[in-house]
Amino acid sequence: MKSTLLVLLSIVLLNHDSYSQSAIEDSITIRAIYDEILTEGECYENLRVLCKDIGNRLSGSENAEKAVLWGEDLLNSYGFDNVRLQEVMVPKWERGYDEIGQILHKDQVIPVGICALGGSIGCERPVIAEVIEVKYLSELEALGEENIKGKIVFFNRALDPLLINTGAAYGGAYDQRSSGASTSAKHGAVACLVRSLTLSDDDSPHTGAMSYDDNYPEVPAAAISTSGAKLLSELLKENKDLKFEIQLNCKAYPDVPSSNVIGEILGSENPEKIIVVGGHLDSWDVGEGAHDDGAGIVQSIEALRCLNALGIKPKNTIRVVLFMNEENGNNGGKTYAQEVKKSREYHVAAIESDAGGFTPRGFNVDGNEMQAEKFKSWAPLFEPYELHRFKRGFTGVDISPLRNDTIALFGLSPDSQRYFDFHHSDRDTFENVHKRELELGAAALCSLLYLIDKHGLE
Amino acid sequence: MKSTLLVLLSIVLLNHDSYSQSAIEDSITIRAIYDEILTEGECYENLRVLCKDIGNRLSGSENAEKAVLWGEDLLNSYGFDNVRLQEVMVPKWERGYDEIGQILHKDQVIPVGICALGGSIGCERPVIAEVIEVKYLSELEALGEENIKGKIVFFNRALDPLLINTGAAYGGAYDQRSSGASTSAKHGAVACLVRSLTLSDDDSPHTGAMSYDDNYPEVPAAAISTSGAKLLSELLKENKDLKFEIQLNCKAYPDVPSSNVIGEILGSENPEKIIVVGGHLDSWDVGEGAHDDGAGIVQSIEALRCLNALGIKPKNTIRVVLFMNEENGNNGGKTYAQEVKKSREYHVAAIESDAGGFTPRGFNVDGNEMQAEKFKSWAPLFEPYELHRFKRGFTGVDISPLRNDTIALFGLSPDSQRYFDFHHSDRDTFENVHKRELELGAAALCSLLYLIDKHGLE
Numbered sequence: 001m002k003s004t005l006l007v008l009l010s011i012v013l014l015n016h017d018s019y020s021q022s023a024i025e026d027s028i029t030i031r032a033i034y035d036e037i038l039t040e041g042e043c044y045e046n047l048r049v050l051c052k053d054i055g056n057r058l059s060g061s062e063n064a065e066k067a068v069l070w071g072e073d074l075l076n077s078y079g080f081d082n083v084r085l086q087e088v089m090v091p092k093w094e095r096g097y098d099e100i101g102q103i104l105h106k107d108q109v110i111p112v113g114i115c116a117l118g119g120s121i122g123c124e125r126p127v128i129a130e131v132i133e134v135k136y137l138s139e140l141e142a143l144g145e146e147n148i149k150g151k152i153v154f155f156n157r158a159l160d161p162l163l164i165n166t167g168a169a170y171g172g173a174y175d176q177r178s179s180g181a182s183t184s185a186k187h188g189a190v191a192c193l194v195r196s197l198t199l200s201d202d203d204s205p206h207t208g209a210m211s212y213d214d215n216y217p218e219v220p221a222a223a224i225s226t227s228g229a230k231l232l233s234e235l236l237k238e239n240k241d242l243k244f245e246i247q248l249n250c251k252a253y254p255d256v257p258s259s260n261v262i263g264e265i266l267g268s269e270n271p272e273k274i275i276v277v278g279g280h281l282d283s284w285d286v287g288e289g290a291h292d293d294g295a296g297i298v299q300s301i302e303a304l305r306c307l308n309a310l311g312i313k314p315k316n317t318i319r320v321v322l323f324m325n326e327e328n329g330n331n332g333g334k335t336y337a338q339e340v341k342k343s344r345e346y347h348v349a350a351i352e353s354d355a356g357g358f359t360p361r362g363f364n365v366d367g368n369e370m371q372a373e374k375f376k377s378w379a380p381l382f383e384p385y386e387l388h389r390f391k392r393g394f395t396g397v398d399i400s401p402l403r404n405d406t407i408a409l410f411g412l413s414p415d416s417q418r419y420f421d422f423h424h425s426d427r428d429t430f431e432n433v434h435k436r437e438l439e440l441g442a443a444a445l446c447s448l449l450y451l452i453d454k455h456g457l458e
Numbered sequence: 459m460k461s462t463l464l465v466l467l468s469i470v471l472l473n474h475d476s477y478s479q480s481a482i483e484d485s486i487t488i489r490a491i492y493d494e495i496l497t498e499g500e501c502y503e504n505l506r507v508l509c510k511d512i513g514n515r516l517s518g519s520e521n522a523e524k525a526v527l528w529g530e531d532l533l534n535s536y537g538f539d540n541v542r543l544q545e546v547m548v549p550k551w552e553r554g555y556d557e558i559g560q561i562l563h564k565d566q567v568i569p570v571g572i573c574a575l576g577g578s579i580g581c582e583r584p585v586i587a588e589v590i591e592v593k594y595l596s597e598l599e600a601l602g603e604e605n606i607k608g609k610i611v612f613f614n615r616a617l618d619p620l621l622i623n624t625g626a627a628y629g630g631a632y633d634q635r636s637s638g639a640s641t642s643a644k645h646g647a648v649a650c651l652v653r654s655l656t657l658s659d660d661d662s663p664h665t666g667a668m669s670y671d672d673n674y675p676e677v678p679a680a681a682i683s684t685s686g687a688k689l690l691s692e693l694l695k696e697n698k699d700l701k702f703e704i705q706l707n708c709k710a711y712p713d714v715p716s717s718n719v720i721g722e723i724l725g726s727e728n729p730e731k732i733i734v735v736g737g738h739l740d741s742w743d744v745g746e747g748a749h750d751d752g753a754g755i756v757q758s759i760e761a762l763r764c765l766n767a768l769g770i771k772p773k774n775t776i777r778v779v780l781f782m783n784e785e786n787g788n789n790g791g792k793t794y795a796q797e798v799k800k801s802r803e804y805h806v807a808a809i810e811s812d813a814g815g816f817t818p819r820g821f822n823v824d825g826n827e828m829q830a831e832k833f834k835s836w837a838p839l840f841e842p843y844e845l846h847r848f849k850r851g852f853t854g855v856d857i858s859p860l861r862n863d864t865i866a867l868f869g870l871s872p873d874s875q876r877y878f879d880f881h882h883s884d885r886d887t888f889e890n891v892h893k894r895e896l897e898l899g900a901a902a903l904c905s906l907l908y909l910i911d912k913h914g915l916e
Contacts, residue, residue, distance in 0.1 A: 437876075
């Protein structure tokens with residue numbers, strides 16, 4: 001706060017400077033945004049409804065379509081302009097019931113938490129096979145078919161606890177989940193088990209997207225909980241001939257139509273210039289999709305609600321997009337970007353919130369040098385609200401297809417320590433989202449929208 | 459991280475500069491500290507034992523004495539030097555069983571969560587009286603005895619949600635709890651109810667210290683849960699003649715002896731110069747004292763364990779102090795400071811962790827300009843670990859009596875959003891502390907100890 005006070009003090013002393021006058025206005029407006037959201041905020045209640053009255057909402061599911069209607073109704077209820085659905089074709093994949101994972105060790109049958117990875121084929125009959133444990137995809141080549149054929153490959157590389165940002169740790173372990181199945185099948189494996197991508201030591205399997213390489217047979221792929229992975233690894237040391245049983249009942253269907261949900265506040269001066277804020281409406285089919293990404297959805301809506309509530313009339317069009325299908329295809333993001341290109345809409349910037357509803361720590365930026373510098377010059381305005389990170393980095397999956405030579409992309413960067421405890425698991429529920437932390441994120445989004453609209457990025 | 463890399467790069471290019479060489483060493487050592495604590499850390503398991511095998515531990519209680527022995531054993535188990543107990547006289551106050559708070563509204567009896575404030579007298583028989591609701595102590599003077607006599611004063615001022623740091627919000631509502639009883643009794647009230655000092659909307663009453671002014675009668679004082687306060691306030695609007703029943707069975711006893719627990723790593727060059735790190739071993743008598751302040755205790759011990767584990771030989775003596783009685787008297791902090799003065803020990807600095815085991819955001823400093831500037835110059839070393847706040851501010855109750863012209867005081871400053879959800883209530887349990895967040899705090903403490911020891915503060 002001190003540096004902001006110093007900034008303001010110097011501004012007062014030199015008030016013939018019009019930029020300085022503007023900085024005072026910015027400071028006052030941002031305070032009003034935080035005040036509105038922290039006292040009259042509706043995002044937490046909106047999240048409760050999305051999580052509890054609808055629940056999880058995988059693309060192509062009945063719940064996803066309920067969420068689309070919920071989103072459309074909510075945007076209309078706030079009186080946003082041009083509320084509409086944008087058709088998106090999405091994959092339809094269903095988990096089915098009674099997934100079974102058990103260790104068959106001597107005369108014991110030990111159940112452990114597993115769940116199909118999204119996109120996996122099911123098992124016609126239970127797969128029962130010996131297990132070969134590895135940490136890296138590259139190990140399979142060296143082991144060769146003679147050590148892998150007929151077995152279940154068990155990828156057991158933990159997230160690196162030394163990486164302070166857990167998103168980086170997730171990125172470093174991601175290949176096991178995305179490519180483990182086909183790499184295993186290439187060498188003759190009959191199935192693949194992947195240690196859950198979480199730093200938490202718990203019994204919940206964490207699902208997530210995987211895909212098959214057309215060159216190899218498709219084999220079932222499941223996540224195993226970290227506690228299950230630990231047990232399996234220990235028992236394998238003692239008995240490398242133990243077997244593991246996997247039963248998955250998931251199934252893929254032909255693609256089905258779904259929708260992005262869009263609404264906006266039309267710009268008073270340059271309605272043709274668009275600033276987007278959004279997150280993704282779909283979630284995995286476990287838990288309630290609360291942090292991932294119900295939080296980003298309700299924060300983005302709240303940002304527009306707040307602008308209206310404060311009577312702020314943006315110069316440019318501020319558009320909220322509830323993207324469909326981030327989790328298993330990103331067809332919402334891709335479709336949106338294609339339509340933008342086709343209609344030659346001009347996008348000034350896009351902001352995404354998809355890293356959990358935790359205390360915001362700053363924003364990442366992806367844009368040219370001038371845009372990044374302009375953005376960083378606003379950092380002192382956020383210091384009283386305890387946002388300190390204003391740097392280049394990954395901004396979000398949904399908005400990534402919008403990338404071109406002119407747009408600037410931004411990603412809200414909340415505290416990352418707890419995110420992967422919940423991510424893609426039955427623990428991602430409303431109860432694990434903190435009201436104030438969620439609201440602080442919404443206020444940060446709204447403040448950045450306000451600054452980009454007012455000052456531009458040039 | 460970028461700025462640190464730039465710092466390091468410039469150092470490499472100009473490596474004839476001995477300060478720069480030192481900065482490289484610092485950067486490497488701090489990375490080693492984080493690595494050690496994030497992979498071999500013992501603080502989370504130590505917290506589990508303190509919370510689950512002992513539990514809450516109010517000064518003067520049997521549990522507090524168990525905690526003293528636990529602390530002494532633990533410091534000995536790590537091979538610290540000069541492990542010892544320092545006698546501290548402490549108040550002994552017991553809550554007793556079956557606290558009752560209920561709203562008597564028309565023919566309804568509505569129980570709400572209350573608990574005695576620490577230090578309150580009990581009720582010889584249940585207090586049943588009308589209620590007068592106020593927000594500020596100053597309102598009582600204006601209302602006068604005619605509106606207060608024979609009634610229960612209900613202080614219902616919420617923590618200000620607009621203050622981003624919740625510690626500031628707590629400070630702004632604190633006077634209701636500390637002085638509400640005597641201010642009420644001055645005007646003839648028979649008891650006092652205080653809205654729990656939390657931003658959370660829940661059913662748990664949050665206790666905490668209060669004291670009586672000798673000039674006025676002592677009346678019972680209790681915290682009421684925020685949900686209870688909301689209900690009571692609503693019903694009072696409808697029926698100002700409703701009554702409230704309070705039954706408290708607490709009792710004060712004469713002071714008893716207890717102990718601070720002390721251990722150290724003797725300095726290799728200047729053993730007579732001391733750097734203290736600590737928190738408080740006592741807690742309120744509800745919950746498990748996990749965030750307040752089990753976290754600070756185990757982090758402080760972990761900081762010394764880590765120095766030993768890495769073979770770092772401090773030049774000065776690094777001392778850990780587990781202070782007794784922060785919650786209701788601060789006799790541990792006062793006794794420690796008196797003994798320091800008496801023995802003319804020289805203290806370079808003292809660091810406290812007593813704001814919860816959440817993601818660390820930085821440190822507060824309380825010292826002279828030179829000390830504060832030296833401290834701030836280390837900020838880039840902490841940036842890769844996502845600590846950004848390095849400024850003047852409150853550092854800690856336990857170390858505050860050490861304040862003099864030469865010492866520098868520091869307080870670990872974790873993210874504050876969740877702290878008062880748990881503080882002084884039955885929700886302050888081990889399960890609500892996050893392993894990595896706790897460890898990141900311990901690593902920050904250890905890193906600051908290392909820097910102060912190596913570079914001093916002059």
